[in-house]
Amino acid sequence: MSTAVPGPDGAVTSSSDPGPDPQSWPGLAPQVADVVRSVRQSAPLVHCITNVVVTNFTANVVLAAGAAPAMVATPAESGVMAGAASALLVNLGTVEGDQPDGMRVAVEAATASGVPWVLDPVAIGALPLRTALAAELFERGPAVVRGNASEVQALAGGRGGRGVDSLDTPDDVRETALHLARGSGAVVAVSGTVDLLTDGVRVVRVHAGHPLLTRVTGVGCSLGALVAACAAVTDDRLLAATAATAWMCVAGDLAAAAHPGPGSFAVALVDRLADVAPEAVADLAGLVAERSGAAA
Amino acid sequence: MSTAVPGPDGAVTSSSDPGPDPQSWPGLAPQVADVVRSVRQSAPLVHCITNVVVTNFTANVVLAAGAAPAMVATPAESGVMAGAASALLVNLGTVEGDQPDGMRVAVEAATASGVPWVLDPVAIGALPLRTALAAELFERGPAVVRGNASEVQALAGGRGGRGVDSLDTPDDVRETALHLARGSGAVVAVSGTVDLLTDGVRVVRVHAGHPLLTRVTGVGCSLGALVAACAAVTDDRLLAATAATAWMCVAGDLAAAAHPGPGSFAVALVDRLADVAPEAVADLAGLVAERSGAAA
């Protein structure tokens, strides 16, 4: 592999990056299958502080995966719950009332107890309350940040110099994601037609997933919960985020093959999350790994 | 057409009203089809401030229609969102916390930006908080008010002289709806077995829709969001409300034909909203237009 040269601002010059190398993470597929299997066997308790639009769907996705959801947002209880959970999701989709304090308390308890937590900075950028809150929470050290290209760009403070409108694909923010991951220690998982996930060194792309996944509300948000469930069963958070993304995308492809309407697709998606074979998740996800070439 | 004579209180004397005249809006059907087509093509951003029972279903209905939902209720963000949206829905189903302020901020921003907004005064009348809030918001000039006969009656301050129990059908509040529309400039859309919609001059009835639509929570509420989506693509708000109502009713009839249970009906309803042909919406809705005969 060639060596990428960081530019003056620390960004990796993409022209010197190696291309994807399927051999760069030889054991990835069986490891992904193991994560799926392990979630089903250990049924981790996933504490979700999430938005009011997707609470029900998220809980059902977590249950379908074989894990156990707990949705407690009030600061009077969120610390107790987060400290007792196997993983925590903090999703900023509809921040209201004292939910920000509930998130702070939960993150503090999770950190104190060594519980991995996932940050989903939904729609940050233009909306002021959540943008500031995302920046604050990001400083507290999530295990994984999950978002789309625009959200990852906004979390990075707009670095990259592109307008939001052009941020259509995860690869558009590849360097920003690498930079964020290296600076924070968090895995950055960028959702899109081809998902891109990185821990700052390794980069995985998931070449799976159907457009219908974007026609059902809460798929991205519940993916955040699924990432948390997977982070409960492996310390390799890039593997956890990859397994969760592969699981959702492959279940979506299987569901879409039989259900072209968004209503019945959403139902079938939950069914397939529950019954897809671990090996199928690994084999059908179109996983391609590379190394960014820029060791810290 | 005969000319109706407004009574002393401005109400139209129904005995002098003309009967429905299918020819009074000759281009209605193709215009309805155009609205459906236009929503799918332009994917308007529909900002929904709605109740906690129906957020998920409403977002999925908006997505199925081809539009994009955004659910932001906090006053810290609702103005930014409403100003950037293509249309706004304000639904009073579960007004809690600072949601009233979130609605006020959103309506102010929508008004300032020329964004059409829909008011759904859910269950006003007996419940004090929402009844006062509906009256206040109604003064701010919604493009469309959508409700059932009792809600429209309550919004009019109880004029009409009938008890709530007898307000079974939209035609029971026909004159109240006309009066409200003329006084406010808003289109008034009254849902029921036969839906009645008016801008104060034109009256449209939709002779479609299945009883199962009343066995699924959120159908009426998500119709409000669909009206908003349609209002984003045409300045004729009566046409927008008619197209949305026809879309929901025809999708409901198609779904009910194959799914007699309310659970599977709800799923199929979302599927049919997504795939029903624009011409089918127009042709199967049983649209009948008339002119009230009382020019302003």
Place this chain on the structure above:
Amino acid sequence: MSTAVPGPDGAVTSSSDPGPDPQSWPGLAPQVADVVRSVRQSAPLVHCITNVVVTNFTANVVLAAGAAPAMVATPAESGVMAGAASALLVNLGTVEGDQPDGMRVAVEAATASGVPWVLDPVAIGALPLRTALAAELFERGPAVVRGNASEVQALAGGRGGRGVDSLDTPDDVRETALHLARGSGAVVAVSGTVDLLTDGVRVVRVHAGHPLLTRVTGVGCSLGALVAACAAVTDDRLLAATAATAWMCVAGDLAAAAHPGPGSFAVALVDRLADVAPEAVADLAGLVAERSGAAA
């Protein structure tokens, strides 16, 4: 039947309890069928103050049962609604903001109007806010308390001497449930693989229900609403709780027979709640009644 002897603390000595006696409530099955029939015929208005995860599913379950849901939590309106309703559910799943006050106001209005209300103390025990609130509300005299074994144990203040981890089945808390029921006058309905319900004298077990019921979020919570619906049509609250439990379990068994995935199972569950015959609910529920033998 042998006579059980209460111990020094009032607890029934289990060794002297009679075994289940199918003949101890000869008219139970037709009475259960009558309750189902009556809910469908009278369509009671069920006021639900419940958690944000399950509002939509709960409303759809109530509608599928033939009743009418109303979800109003704000203290500005919850008293008006509760006083006008046929029954009330208070579910502590996500107590936030001013919901505790909304519950207090609703319970007070329900009590004043003779409206039966159901308490569902979700996940009390470890979580402090809801545990204290459950204790407070329980003092106000619910018609029925519905929960799992751990929640019933926690409501009783931990009496019984077992750790939470061992409280796997309703029969583990049989004596606690009897004691709670006798002390409060409330029916105590304990959900589990075999459900156990008691008014302190009679004990009913429901030997029905499928594991998939635990793979869909909100089934237990919506069972609370169904208990409320049934309590609206009979003054015998043990009968009401039994009918609701039988209804949910039998619908679940019928749904699971055709839908092994949790997504499609949830949809079919709603369908079966709507169309299951009243006699089937009674006959397929595996109802076994006994008398505890300790008359008050």
